[in-house]
Amino acid sequence: MKKRFFSYSILRTVLAAGASLLVAPATAEAQKLGGSITVGQELDIPGFDPLKVGVYDTSAQSAAALIFDTLTFLDDKGAPQPKLALSWTHSDDYKTWTFKLRPGVIFHDGTPFNAQAAKESFDRWKDPANKCRCAFYISFIHDVQAPDELTLVYNLNDPTVTLPANLSFPSPTNVVHSPTAWKNKGDDYNRNPVGTGPYIPKSWSAGDRIVLEKNPNYWNKGHPYLDRIILKPLPDAQSRFASVQSGEVDIIWDDEYDGDNILRAQKDPRLTTHTYSGSGAQVYAFNTKLAPFDDVRVRQALVMALDRKKMSQAITNGLSRPATNPYGDGSWVKCKDDGALPYDVEKAKALLRDYGKPVEFKMLATATPRGRAVGQVLQQFWKQVGANMEIEQVDQATIPPRAFMRQFQLTPWRIVDFPDPSPQMYANFHTGSPVALANYSDPELDRLLEHARSTAELDSRTEDYCAVGRMINKQAIWFWTFQNTYYAISASRLKGLPKLFSGVIDVSNAWLE
DSSP, rough: EEEEESHHHHHHHHHOOOOOOOOOOOOOOOOOOOOOOEEEEEOOOOOOOOOHHHHHOHHHHHHHHOOOSEEEEEEESEEEEEEEEEEEETTSSEEEEEEEEEOOOBBSSHHHHHHHHHHHHHHHHGGGOOGGGGGGGGGEEEEEEEETTTOOOOOOOOOOTTTTHHHTTOTTSOOOOHHHHHHHGGGGGGGGGGOOOSEEEEEEEEEEEEEEETTTSSSTTTTTSSSSEEEEEOOHHHHHHHHHHTTSEEEEEEEEGHHHHHHHHHTTEEEEEEEEEEEEEEEEEEEESSSTTTSSSHHHHHHHHHHHHHHHHHHHHHHHOOSSSSSTTTOOOHHHHOOOOOOOHHHHHHHHHHOSSOOEEEEEEESSSSHHHHHHHHHHHHTTTTOOOOEEEEOOGGGHHHHHHTTSSSEEEEEEOOSHHHHHHHEEEEEEEETTOOOOOOOHHHHHHHHHHHHHHHHHHHHHHHHHHHHHHHHHHHHEEEEEEEEEEETTTTEEEOOGGGGGGOTTTTTEE
């Protein structure tokens, strides 16, 4: 067994642009205690129980970073550091990882945090009888054992060199839940989450706000700094921006689709604009089991009809960076050839003529001005090559369940910023995954995905993932629009905000100047 933290020579290279919940490092500024802030979020949160929600969206992740803790976090160099785990070792084949846990930690309900508590939660998610959509994200883990109170052992199906970094992300199956709470609360646990984190939920008014108060028994002494944090859903981008301008809220989530607001914020001395360019991409998935997308010619034609630069200018003032693969500038996966289909209107028209039938379909879009604007731009691109798309606007919270149930022809999605591509790529594209939205199966694609996550050799993994990208581009089962760039706009007096890894607004270590 080899000690792997503080000497992460492999992972410092692999994870240079990694993403996770990042605990704010000490700075030269004096952190001040007390005060309250309001966070303007993109969406209302449906809940926190993995069995109920399956995955967390960005709003839920930002809340999870306050209520829960993870075993590790990533520092500014992308190397995993201790959080609930103090240290870790791995077997020579990277298939067994042993974590030594922090003693003396308690959940908000008084339950001791220990290895058995972590194991019980994992077993609950993994149990096939519970039918958790989250289970596929942990399918690479064979089992978790608790040989003693402060030792947690992960036994993996395949070698995984990046496990400590992967466990840093505030996902439903990485944050640590109180087993006492989910056992006793049953269905009510979804809206009554219990973690070990710096803040405790005190009230929750659906569609209005979640009020969190400082955890007086937090294990990280002297933290957190703020007394209270209010999470307020503000789905309308203009309302969010107006709220931070007026001081009604202290920080808001934003993205490049609100380019005008971001440019205004950058010129306003009362505001601070936070930006992070990560890995991953904004994407769309075709349902390849439904006409007309059961024919590769149609899928290829629609992708080749896209002018991403013009699209960026039309909807984000040129802030969005076109993407041709799922990895992005922030990823360690760099492909000399990703097999991207070229922008070629005449070729797209020829493919649809060869198809020989009318191309008519619906695309899911959020019931927001942004959703309609993006849909209309795509509609025009496709109309010029002879395809007719109808925009089906729905509440954003309904898109994930519609996608999981395959109740769509074309749906928006996102491959989020993450330390390693393996969990998402395997879940999104391997045969049998509940989140392989395209309904597409290919033995060679499965083989590449399996090999990429089972070898520790970086060059080999890069070759595998580039080959995966080329296959997806050639078959056009998904297509990428823009690389992930994350934004937040805050009052200038709010300090201590880390990088927006994965779009998470982590204010767990924030303070007011």
